[in-house]
Amino acid sequence: xxxxxxxxxxxxxxxxxxxxxxxxxxxxxxxxxxxxxxxxxxxxxxxxxxxxxxxxxxxxxxxxxxxxxxxxxxxxxxxxxxxxxxxxxxxxxxxxxxxxxxxxxxxxxxxxxxxxxxxxxxxxxxxxxxxxxxxxxxxxxxxxxxxxxxxxxxxxxxxxxxxxxxxxxxxxxxxxxxxxxxxxxxxxxxxxxxxxxxxxxxxxxxxxxxxxxxxxxxxxxxxxxxxxxxxxxxxxxxxxxxxxxxxxxxxxxxxxxxxxxxxxxxxxxxxxxxxxxxxxxxxxxxxxxxxxxxxxxxxxxxxxxxxxxxxxxxxxxxxxxxxxxxxxxxxxxxxxxxxxxxxxxxxxxxxxxxxxxxxxxxxxxxxxxxxxxxxxxxxxxxxxxxxxxxxxxxxxxxxxxxxxxxxxxxxxxxxxxxxxxxxxxxxxxxxxxxxxxxxxxxxxxxxxxxxxxxxxxxxxxxxxxxxxx
Amino acid sequence: xxxxxxxxxxxxxxxxxxxxxxxxxxxxxxxxxxxxxxxxxxxxxxxxxxxxxxxxxxxxxxxxxxxxxxxxxxxxxxxxxxxxxxxxxxxxxxxxxxxxxxxxxxxxxxxxxxxxxxxxxxxxxxxxxxxxxxxxxxxxxxxxxxxxxxxxxxxxxxxxxxxxxxxxxxxxxxxxxxxxxxxxxxxxxxxxxxxxxxxxxxxxxxxxxxxxxxxxxxxxxxxxxxxxxxxxxxxxxxxxxxxxxxxxxxxxxxxxxxxxxxxxxxxxxxxxxxxxxxxxxxxxxxxxxxxxxxxxxxxxxxxxxxxxxxxxxxxxxxxxxxxxxxxxxxxxxxxxxxxxxxxxxxxxxxxxxxxxxxxxxxxxxxxxxxxxxxxxxxxxxxxxxxxxxxxxxxxxxxxxxxxxxxxxxxxxxxxxxxxxxxxxxxxxxxxxxxxxxxxxxxxxxxxxxxxxxxxxxxxxxxxxxxxxx
Numbered sequence: 001x002x003x004x005x006x007x008x009x010x011x012x013x014x015x016x017x018x019x020x021x022x023x024x025x026x027x028x029x030x031x032x033x034x035x036x037x038x039x040x041x042x043x044x045x046x047x048x049x050x051x052x053x054x055x056x057x058x059x060x061x062x063x064x065x066x067x068x069x070x071x072x073x074x075x076x077x078x079x080x081x082x083x084x085x086x087x088x089x090x091x092x093x094x095x096x097x098x099x100x101x102x103x104x105x106x107x108x109x110x111x112x113x114x115x116x117x118x119x120x121x122x123x124x125x126x127x128x129x130x131x132x133x134x135x136x137x138x139x140x141x142x143x144x145x146x147x148x149x150x151x152x153x154x155x156x157x158x159x160x161x162x163x164x165x166x167x168x169x170x171x172x173x174x175x176x177x178x179x180x181x182x183x184x185x186x187x188x189x190x191x192x193x194x195x196x197x198x199x200x201x202x203x204x205x206x207x208x209x210x211x212x213x214x215x216x217x218x219x220x221x222x223x224x225x226x227x228x229x230x231x232x233x234x235x236x237x238x239x240x241x242x243x244x245x246x247x248x249x250x251x252x253x254x255x256x257x258x259x260x261x262x263x264x265x266x267x268x269x270x271x272x273x274x275x276x277x278x279x280x281x282x283x284x285x286x287x288x289x290x291x292x293x294x295x296x297x298x299x300x301x302x303x304x305x306x307x308x309x310x311x312x313x314x315x316x317x318x319x320x321x322x323x324x325x326x327x328x329x330x331x332x333x334x335x336x337x338x339x340x341x342x343x344x345x346x347x348x349x350x351x352x353x354x355x356x357x358x359x360x361x362x363x364x365x366x367x368x369x370x371x372x373x374x375x376x377x378x379x380x381x382x383x384x385x386x387x388x389x390x391x392x393x394x395x396x397x398x399x400x401x402x403x404x405x406x407x408x409x410x411x412x413x414x415x416x417x418x419x420x421x422x423x424x425x426x427x428x429x430x431x432x433x434x435x436x437x438x439x440x441x442x443x444x445x446x447x448x449x450x451x452x453x454x455x456x457x458x459x460x461x462x463x464x465x466x467x468x469x
Numbered sequence: 470x471x472x473x474x475x476x477x478x479x480x481x482x483x484x485x486x487x488x489x490x491x492x493x494x495x496x497x498x499x500x501x502x503x504x505x506x507x508x509x510x511x512x513x514x515x516x517x518x519x520x521x522x523x524x525x526x527x528x529x530x531x532x533x534x535x536x537x538x539x540x541x542x543x544x545x546x547x548x549x550x551x552x553x554x555x556x557x558x559x560x561x562x563x564x565x566x567x568x569x570x571x572x573x574x575x576x577x578x579x580x581x582x583x584x585x586x587x588x589x590x591x592x593x594x595x596x597x598x599x600x601x602x603x604x605x606x607x608x609x610x611x612x613x614x615x616x617x618x619x620x621x622x623x624x625x626x627x628x629x630x631x632x633x634x635x636x637x638x639x640x641x642x643x644x645x646x647x648x649x650x651x652x653x654x655x656x657x658x659x660x661x662x663x664x665x666x667x668x669x670x671x672x673x674x675x676x677x678x679x680x681x682x683x684x685x686x687x688x689x690x691x692x693x694x695x696x697x698x699x700x701x702x703x704x705x706x707x708x709x710x711x712x713x714x715x716x717x718x719x720x721x722x723x724x725x726x727x728x729x730x731x732x733x734x735x736x737x738x739x740x741x742x743x744x745x746x747x748x749x750x751x752x753x754x755x756x757x758x759x760x761x762x763x764x765x766x767x768x769x770x771x772x773x774x775x776x777x778x779x780x781x782x783x784x785x786x787x788x789x790x791x792x793x794x795x796x797x798x799x800x801x802x803x804x805x806x807x808x809x810x811x812x813x814x815x816x817x818x819x820x821x822x823x824x825x826x827x828x829x830x831x832x833x834x835x836x837x838x839x840x841x842x843x844x845x846x847x848x849x850x851x852x853x854x855x856x857x858x859x860x861x862x863x864x865x866x867x868x869x870x871x872x873x874x875x876x877x878x879x880x881x882x883x884x885x886x887x888x889x890x891x892x893x894x895x896x897x898x899x900x901x902x903x904x905x906x907x908x909x910x911x912x913x914x915x916x917x918x919x920x921x922x923x924x925x926x927x928x929x930x931x932x933x934x935x936x937x938x
Contacts, residue, residue, distance in 0.1 A: 023651035030670040031684030039707035146646040177615040178811045182492035183650030201499040215500030220818035223826040238508035248830045280830035336810040349689035357692040361749035
């Protein structure tokens with residue numbers, strides 16, 4: 001197999017195995033970015049390029065998407081640099097020329113960025129972010145920009161569906177343990193919060209982003225004690241407040257009775273039981289029986305919190321069956337976006353050196369040029385349609401993409417997450433009813449501007465020139 | 470809604486928004502771990518506990534799993550500590566008592582770890598890792614241990630299926646951009662490599678783990694040039710070797726003809742074209758036509774590399790249709806484990822203070838006690854069955870779990886990835902034929918030891934005591 005040797009460099013350095021704390025390394029990219037950059041460097045190709053990141057097609061179970069991850073993208077661009085140690089390592093691979101390594105060592109992001117504000121509802125073909133910079137810079141950042149923006153957008157978009165399924169309930173992200181690594185857990189918590197979750201179990205997300213944190217207790221706590229009653233009592237006495245007792249370790253209804261029996265003694269010590277948690281079994285039946293037990297025992301203000309394999313469909317079914325559940329811990333199926341664990345998205349060259357560019361690969365043609373989205377509303381404030389056209393083709397409607405970086409510097413401080421949450425809430429409010437359904441497909445009207453269509457047609461002609469070349 | 474206030478602390482500090490480089494923070498955990506630890510601290514519960522991490526049930530499309538992530542888990546345990554700044558932040562949340570914060574500041578991992586060596590084939594109910602430590606330590610590490618081990622295990626297990634589908638082909642991880650964040654991209658590349666991939670496009674994975682890195686070129690490179698021929702020529706001249714040209718930006722067959730035309734001139738300059746890459750369209754038809762064009766043009770040693778929505782099923786179909794493809798770039802569907810984006814796994818308390826423990830939640834009962842797996846082989850060296858029983862119940866067969874940490878220290882240096890790769894290769898070789906099929910479900914025989922069954926039965930009796938308590 002000739003290919004078995006393809007591109008495998010002689011690695012001269014010992015692999016480093018220290019604990020990873022390098023999400024910010026610029027080497028977190030695909031080799032071909034560096035390979036192309038070396039070619040651009042040698043060719044002297046450093047004119048201005050514009051790339052746009054967009055979603056080609058919605059997943060089957062999504063009627064809309066919510067833009068998220070821009071703040072992390074801006075931070076990445078602001079801090080873009082390849083360290084001296086990284087340059088030395090690159091030199092040792094033998095794949096790069098010394099003058100190119102020198103170029104990499106000095107590389108910073110000096111370009112402009114236009115983007116949808118985080119929390120904006122958007123649709124296929126609409127640019128989420130446009131990077132306009134000297135070609136090598138705009139190319140190099142592709143991998144990490146997609147990595148940051150597609151994940152948070154995917155999670156925020158699914159989380160918004162959970163909020164639609166349970167608008168008045170407490171929703172808490174429980175996903176960290178089954179998230180795909182550390183950053184997925186951390187940024188997933190952020191994306192859920194943006195979309196309207198009340199908070200997360202993730203302590204680091206609370207520290208980093210100021211997201212409210214929530215916690216209950218695990219089965220292991222109950223199991224570590226010789227009996228369940230002692231476990232409940234001791235746990236209640238150890239917490240300052242917000243006591244939530246997990247009642248399904250042995251038998252849920254028996255445990256609910258114990259909670260009722262314990263409540264008066266705990267109340268005398270100043271402890272009230274905020275909620276009980278169910279994590280297994282038939283949640284409709286159990287929540288009704290437990291509600292009856294609690295109410296009969298006078299614990300009418302003790303809530304019921306449920307968890308275990310939940311997503312927007314399960315939550316909707318529970319509430320449709322009148323399960324008296326006040327809050328949901330949503331973990332695995334949410335943090336993995338199990339029904340759509342990736343978005344069909346691309347970061348494509350739209351313009352280089354003042355000329356629009358277009359890709360023609362079978363089934364993957366793109367709309368050329370730098371684009372803007374103009375949003376049109378109904379009289380009642382709800383969304384009517386979007387017009388996608390060239391930036392240069394100014395049209396009526398609200399332009400959605402805003403300039404967030406110029407010459408490599410951000411134009412404004414990070415938006416408070418509260419602002420982003422409010423944007424999501426108001427935009428979801430403005431969505432046509434059909435698009436808000438979580439179990440019925442509905443399409444939003446996105447029109448393509450005449451100027452955009454005309455350019456695409458002109459370029460279909462020039463395609464032949466490029467091909468002939 | 471009383472629950473809407475549940476557990477939401479007053480966050481006194483400004484959220485920190487710096488670039489994340491804190492995968493190693495011990496705050497990357499669920500709040501309930503800290504809540505339970507505070508209770509254990511106040512109760513003086515710090516006797517030895519054993520927890521085991523295991524998979525309850527295989528995903529529908531998996532006949533076996535490959536253990537991966539142990540090295541990162543050991544590093545996490547070795548470095549476990551909550552920093553002074555983190556303790557201060559925890560104190561400011563108002564949820565923890567000062568004496569407990571002091572306890573956290575001094576907390577280190579001092580326990581023992583037994584685990585399946587990375588690369589071991591395993592099945593449901595078999596412990597991947599057992600942590601034996603004072604209860605607070607063993608509890609605290611749950612979230613991150615699952616986060617590290619379930620992800621890499623999931624990816625290695627799917628990657629092994631790709632290797633089974635294309636045993637003699639070049640397989641390269643292209644997943645970084647659609648990975649769920651930075652760490653998923655990095656550890657996913659590692660997991661693919663362990664499972665037998667040739668390498669990854671991920672530069673950081675190459676630097677960190679010594680994984681061979683591979684790269685080609687992007688459509689944007691072709692599009693940034695005025696014509697495709699110039700793009701090919703310039704790219705070829707900029708690379709030291711291992712030139713791979715992407716030929717589907719405009720028209721694949723036309724581009725293949727151009728490669729043939731360019732080859733003699735490039736050869737005179739000392740450049741040979743290692744391969745062409747197809748990224749769209751009908752890969753069976755296109756690869757055959759391109760092979761014909763290349764062969765007719767004398768480029769018989771130029772390979773064909775394919776990418777685009779690939780997974781083990783797509784690869785198997787391509788090879789079954791005799792597509793003359795020498796290597797595959799496998800990205801999105803692999804790095805997200807799209808057909809099974811999580812494993813149904815749990816980290817459960819098996820023993821505390823010398824007594825075995827068991828969970829009885831509906832549908833989630835566990836096997837109690839500390840367990841070992843004894844593997845039995847056929848005469849020809851292939852796997853026959855596993856016997857799962859208590860550690861104390863010594864049986865014939867190869868014991869799979871090995872002690873990797875004692876008193877908080879690792880017993881051996883990190884295994885070279887090459888060793889782990891060889892283990893995977895030999896274990897896959899030993900799998901019964903039926904389990905190696907990627908499109909047919911087959912079950913491996915896991916027997917439960919008499920001692921284990923007897924303990925489970927004894928505990929079913931004591932359950933009633935715990936419930937009555």
